[in-house]
Amino acid sequence: MTSxxxxxxxxxxxxxxxxxxxxxxxxxxxxxxDKDDPFSKGFICPKGASLGRLDEDPDRLxxxxxxxGELWREAGWDEAFAAVKAGLDRVxxxxxxxxxxxxxxxxxxxxxxxxxPLIKALGTRNVFSASTxxxxxxxxxxxxxxxxxxxxxxxxxxxxxxxxxxxxxPLESNGSLCTAPDFPGRLKALRGRGxxxxxxxxxxxxxxxxxxEHVFIRPGTDAYLLFGIVHTLFAEDLARPRHEVNGxxxxxxxxxxxxxEAVARRTGVPAETITRLARxxxxxxxxxxxxxxxxxxxxxxxxxxxxxxVLNVLTGNLDRPGGAMFPKPATEFxxxxxxxxxxxxxxxxxxxxxxxxxxxVATLADEIETPGEGQVRFLLTVAGNPVLSxxxxxxxxxxxxxxxxxxxxxxxxxxxxxxxxVILPPPRVLQSGHYDxxxxxxxxxxxxxxxxxxxxxxxxxxxxQILARLAMIASxxxxxxxxxxxxxxxxxxxxxxxxxxxxxxVAELRDLLEGETGSERRLDLMLRLGPYGEWAGKGDLSLRxxxxxPHGLDLGALEPRLGEVLKTASGLVELAxxxxxxxxxxxxxxxxxxxxxxxxxxxxxxxSNNSWMHNVGPLVGGSNTCTLQIHPEDAARLGxxxxxxxxxxxxxxxxxxxxTDTIMPGVVSLPHGWGHAGSAQNVAAEHAGVNVNTLTxxxxxxxxSGNAVFNGVPVTISPTGVIIAH
Numbered sequence: 225m226t227s228x229x230x231x232x233x234x235x236x237x238x239x240x241x242x243x244x245x246x247x248x249x250x251x252x253x254x255x256x257x258d259k260d261d262p263f264s265k266g267f268i269c270p271k272g273a274s275l276g277r278l279d280e281d282p283d284r285l286x287x288x289x290x291x292x293g294e295l296w297r298e299a300g301w302d303e304a305f306a307a308v309k310a311g312l313d314r315v316x317x318x319x320x321x322x323x324x325x326x327x328x329x330x331x332x333x334x335x336x337x338x339x340x341p342l343i344k345a346l347g348t349r350n351v352f353s354a355s356t357x358x359x360x361x362x363x364x365x366x367x368x369x370x371x372x373x374x375x376x377x378x379x380x381x382x383x384x385x386x387x388x389x390x391x392x393x394p395l396e397s398n399g400s401l402c403t404a405p406d407f408p409g410r411l412k413a414l415r416g417r418g419x420x421x422x423x424x425x426x427x428x429x430x431x432x433x434x435x436x437e438h439v440f441i442r443p444g445t446d447a448y449l450l451f452g453i454v455h456t457l458f459a460e461d462l463a464r465p466r467h468e469v470n471g472x473x474x475x476x477x478x479x480x481x482x483x484x485e486a487v488a489r490r491t492g493v494p495a496e497t498i499t500r501l502a503r504x505x506x507x508x509x510x511x512x513x514x515x516x517x518x519x520x521x522x523x524x525x526x527x528x529x530x531x532x533x534v535l536n537v538l539t540g541n542l543d544r545p546g547g548a549m550f551p552k553p554a555t556e557f558x559x560x561x562x563x564x565x566x567x568x569x570x571x572x573x574x575x576x577x578x579x580x581x582x583x584x585v586a587t588l589a590d591e592i593e594t595p596g597e598g599q600v601r602f603l604l605t606v607a608g609n610p611v612l613s614x615x616x617x618x619x620x621x622x623x624x625x626x627x628x629x630x631x632x633x634x635x636x637x638x639x640x641x642x643x644x645x646v647i648l649p650p651p652r653v654l655q656s657g658h659y660d661x662x663x664x665x666x667x668x669x670x671x672x673x674x675x676x677x678x679x680x681x682x683x684x685x686x687x688x689q690i691l692a693r694l695a696m697i698a699s700x701x702x703x704x705x706x707x708x709x710x711x712x713x714x715x716x717x718x719x720x721x722x723x724x725x726x727x728x729x730v731a732e733l734r735d736l737l738e739g740e741t742g743s744e745r746r747l748d749l750m751l752r753l754g755p756y757g758e759w760a761g762k763g764d765l766s767l768r769x770x771x772x773x774p775h776g777l778d779l780g781a782l783e784p785r786l787g788e789v790l791k792t793a794s795g796l797v798e799l800a801x802x803x804x805x806x807x808x809x810x811x812x813x814x815x816x817x818x819x820x821x822x823x824x825x826x827x828x829x830x831x832s833n834n835s836w837m838h839n840v841g842p843l844v845g846g847s848n849t850c851t852l853q854i855h856p857e858d859a860a861r862l863g864x865x866x867x868x869x870x871x872x873x874x875x876x877x878x879x880x881x882x883x884t885d886t887i888m889p890g891v892v893s894l895p896h897g898w899g900h901a902g903s904a905q906n907v908a909a910e911h912a913g914v915n916v917n918t919l920t921x922x923x924x925x926x927x928x929s930g931n932a933v934f935n936g937v938p939v940t941i942s943p944t945g946v947i948i949a950h
Contacts, residue, residue, distance in 0.1 A: 230258055230774045231675035232658050233272040234331045236833050238398035238405045239660050240264040241673065241776060242272055250654070250679045252276025262778035263671045264405035269398060270831045270843060275653065277840050283905045284635045285649035286684070296637070301685065307646050309697050311602065311629035319598040322350035322591060326608025327358070327834055333743050334650070335607065336661035338691035341705060342604075343581075345698035349569055350591060350600055351582040357613055358517060359401055360929040361525035363580055367564035368801035369533060371791030373580050374665055377533060377548035378402045379512035380782055381410045381668045384546045385419045386508035388501065388535075390446050390528070391518025391935075392423075395430040396828045400516045403660075403667040408434070410668070420508070422501065424449065424493075425518065426825055427853070427893060428886040439501075440888040443825045444522040444936030445491040446515065447811055449498060450531035451482035452491075454538065456502035459483075463538040464506070467786060471800025475534060478800075478808050482815070490815055492888070505539050510546025512536060518825070522935045524811050526928040530804050537797060543786040550789045551782055553665040554672040554757070554765055555750040557717070563793050566803070566928070572598050576930050584930030585614045586922040592623040601628040606691070611639040612835045612899050615924075615932040616874050617917035633690055636836060637904040648694075650687035654678040659747055672756075673776030674747065674767065676740075688743045706742025710734060710749055717753055724753065724760040733759075738767050807928050819890070820938035822858070824872070824919060827893045835897035838913075839905040850898040850913025851882035854941070858890070859883040867944045870894070872919040872937055878944055879914050892941065894919075896934070 226245050233240045241261025245254035255275050257268035288304030289296045299307070315321060323343055329335025343351055355363070363373035379387055381404055392400065394407035404410055411421055411434055423432040424439045424446070432438035441449060457463045458476050465472065484495035505511050513535045519528040533542065541547030567577030573590040576583060583591075588610065591600040603624070611621045624630065624643035632641040633648045641647050650656070658675040685693070692705040714730045717723045725733060737752075739745035748767035756763035756779055770777065792798050831843040838844055852868060862868070864881045870892070879894065887893055899915025900908035916934075924933045 226253060229678050231654070231678060232660065232673055233275060234653060234658055235271040235275065235278070235837070236398045237400050237403050237663050237666070238264070238269070238407065239403055239663055239667070239673070240267055240269070240272055240405045242268065242275065244276070244678070246678070252279060252654070258775055260775040261673070262776060263667075263669060267406035267409065271833060271837065274840050274842050277842060278837070279653045281839055283839055284652070285637065285647060288649065289637065289647040291645050301683075304646055304648060305693060305697065308631050308694065311631065311645060312698060314629065315602050317598065318347040319350070320601040321346050321348040322352060322588065322600040322603050323348065324585070324588065324603065324605045324608050324610055325351075325353040326606065326610075326613070327354040328607040328836070329353070330662045331660070332607070332687060333657055333659055333661070333747070334687035334691050337743055337746055338688055338695065339606065341709065342691050342695040342698065345695040346604070347698070349578070349583075352585045352588050353582055354585070354608060354613060355580065355582065356584045356586065356930050357521070357615070357932045357934070359520055360579055360931045361520045361926055362401055362529045364526050364566060364929040365529040365533065365804070367566070368803060369530065369798050370789060371564050371793075372789070373564065375550060375789045375791070376401055376666060377536065377542060377550055378666055378668055379514045380510075380546050380549045381414065382781070384414065384510050384512050386504060386511035387411075387414060387419070388422050388424070388505060388511070388513045389431070389435075390424040390513075390515040390532075391520070392514060392516035393425070393429040393431045393828055395434060396830045401666050402514060402516075403663045420504070422504075426888050426891045427827065439493055439497060442490070442492045442819055443823050443891060444524070446519040446522065447524040447527040447531060448482060448487040448490045448815065449493055450528060450535060451479055451811075452484045452487035452498040453502040453505065454531060454534060455479040455482050456484060456499050457506060457538050460503070462502065462506035464540040465537050466540040466544065467537065467542065467797060469537060469797040469799045470794055471798060474800035474805060478805065481812050486815060490817070505535065510544065511539055511541050512546070512548045514548075518935055520931060521826070521933060523924065523926060523933050524807070525926040525931050527804060527807055527811055534799060537799060542797070543784045545782070545784075549782040550785050551665055551667050552670050552755050552779075552785060553667070554670075554754045554779065555661055555747070556665070556755055557750065557753050564791065572596070576925070579929050584925055584932070585610060586925050586930065586932045588614065589616070589619045589623045589922065592627065603627050603630045604632075604694070605630070605640060605644070606633045609638050609640045609835045612897055612915055612917060615917055615920040615922040615934070617899070617915055618875055619922065633687070633694075636839070638835065639899065639903065642904070648690050649684070650690060651681055651684050652679065655681050656687060657741070657743060669781060670779035671776060672751070672765065672770060672779060674770040676744075676771065686741070688741065692742070704742065706746060710737070710746060713749055724757070803928055810927065822890055822892060822939055822941060824870070824916075824937040824939045825891060825893050825935045826896045826916060827853070829895055832895070832897060835900070838897065838900060838908040838911060841907050844907060844911045849911070850879065850895055852879045853882045853884050853887050853893040855887050855889045855891070856883040856885060858892075858941075862941050863943050864941065865943070869942050869944055870919060870939050871942075872921070872939045874921050875918040877914040877916075877918050892939065
């Protein structure tokens with residue numbers, strides 16, 4: 225006997241609907257795309273198709289582990305939490321606590337709902353996450369321009385006539401900060417209706433090969449290229465903003481220093497190409513500029529992300545159909561907001577500024593290794609593997625060994641969690657409810673879907689219960705965290721003019737909420753208070769309605785809403801924020817710099833999403849392997865055959881060479897997330913690869929955001945057995 229169930233895939237940012245077949249024992253026997261999902265319409269990728277294998281991975285931990293010396297033993301949950309409490313009780317100064325949140329927290333209800341209360345309970349400002357190894361430049365640019373770090377315009381893929389894409393490869397990644405199931409199909413549809421796709425990338429990726437045009441660019445120089453386009457728009461009187469903005473004159477003046485002829489030497493993009501791209505953007509009926517991780521993880525990442533939206537503004541394409549638009553997620557609550565600011569506090573050792581409530585992961589090792597008041601001695605990681613994902617990961621690997629106490633909430637014993645004193649494993653994916661709080665805020669079409677747990681919990685708590693219990697241990701309080709949060713949200717909403725429940729009784733409203741768990745009741749509250757909710761007076765959306773529509777609900781195409789989104793003090797788009805104009809001077813000072821002979825970039829694989837997916841047999845091997853891609857001319861010039869030694873200022877690795885003309889000369893590429901030699905994960909250990917972050921430099925960051933720099937890393941390459949003196 226089998227059953228058919230539906231849920232959202234939680235493995236990347238595309239939020240595809242899946243249809244799963246389960247046997248009587250709760251084992252997944254088949255996975256296919258959910259054809260009735262109005263957003264994904266049956267699309268599925270290899271990761272989603274392998275959800276059952278990932279969910280039942282025999283190397284996933286089922287019980288807590290407690291480390292005693294070099295040995296691990298399984299423990300009961302009460303004993304494990306008691307061990308955490310004992311470790312936390314030894315902390316005399318809460319400033320010595322640090323938290324690291326990994327990428328999967330953006331894909332779970334627990335991460336979205338419980339991370340903030342847990343951090344508050346721990347009472348520390350030492351918060352680190354994968355955001356500063358990924359997208360923080362976009363948050364900072366959006367915060368400074370629009371007043372809120374989540375006010376991120378996305379390309380209106382289904383209606384645009386022209387898309388300029390930089391440093392993104394959605395045919396492999398499925399999209400990022402642009403939630404679009406079947407991204408490949410949407411790009412093909414763009415071209416099918418007569419639109420134009422231009423891809424700028426140091427590699428001829430699968431996405432670039434699909435486009436009408438691929439433009440090679442030297443890694444890390446995207447801001448120069450974008451400024452060259454801005455320069456041309458002003459020089460040829462092509463700038464046509466549709467909205468009143470602050471700072472137009474300042475941007476015009478700054479752009480004078482970046483004419484196409486000058487930036488061509490820096491970027492490797494011909495001046496005539498830069499000029500033509502500007503004219504095409506300005507002349508298209510509708511257009512959008514979109515840039516992702518390749519541009520974020522570079523030395524001028526925030527400037528690149530800022531210039532993306534400067535171009536969307538100047539071409540008149542911000543907040544219009546077919547341009548760059550702001551989604552309206554179902555759980556958005558338009559309450560009062562503080563003016564956006566960065567640098568409200570700074571890191572102890574390097575003095576790096578806070579952004580969005582966290583410090584750069586590039587300085588985590590500094591905070592652990594450097595003695596003095598506030599030195600980090602207690603670390604909590606949640607769903608993260610910074611030894612493989614953070615810059616100069618080898619240094620973190622060593623630093624973690626010196627901690628007094630470490631706790632990891634993670635399903636695996638991996639390169640990071642092996643240093644923990646206690647590991648608390650969350651349950652299987654199918655035992656967890658799922659709603660994409662974060663990702664639906666970047667969706668190219670407004671949409672909502674909730675997936676309740678498909679299987680009952682065994683003796684273990686849910687991930688939400690794990691994080692909630694840790695928060696209560698850290699706070700020293702007892703009680704129901706969810707009830708406290710719900711009452712606080714209701715109280716604030718009832719006091720907010722125009723909220724839809726202004727002046728109503730909190731207890732009465734609380735009793736109306738539905739849900740089997742605290743997480744579901746909190747979701748119900750957020751849906752009811754959201755823009756389509758029954759308590760906001762603009763719809764009837766609630767948890768019950770999502771449960772009654774298991775394939776999800778289409779909430780309509782994106783609509784202009786800049787006035788709703790803007791949270792700047794002026795009420796206008798700030799086109800020239802002072803912090804970014806200051807960094808323009810740093811960019812200008814590097815304009816004439818000679819590029820290194822060879823630089824390193826990362827790359828993404830379709831069948832991989834960070835290190836934790838390398839333990840699933842069907843997802844490793846084939847094209848999903850850890851090789852050094854290099855142009856054949858460079859390989860021949862350097863005498864490379866078989867393997868090569870890659871050296872940087874921070875370390876070296878020996879890796880298999882893959883000559884390919886899809887990468888520009890002077891650039892080499894290693895994928896991220898590998899380096900599993902000696903891992904307790906059996907499949908990953910068999911396909912170990914090398915850790916690219918042995919080579920990256922934690923001392924080099926994007927200044928405005930503190931983001932780590934993974935692209936444009938200077939390296940030298942030599943055949944194995946050749947010793948190079950330094």
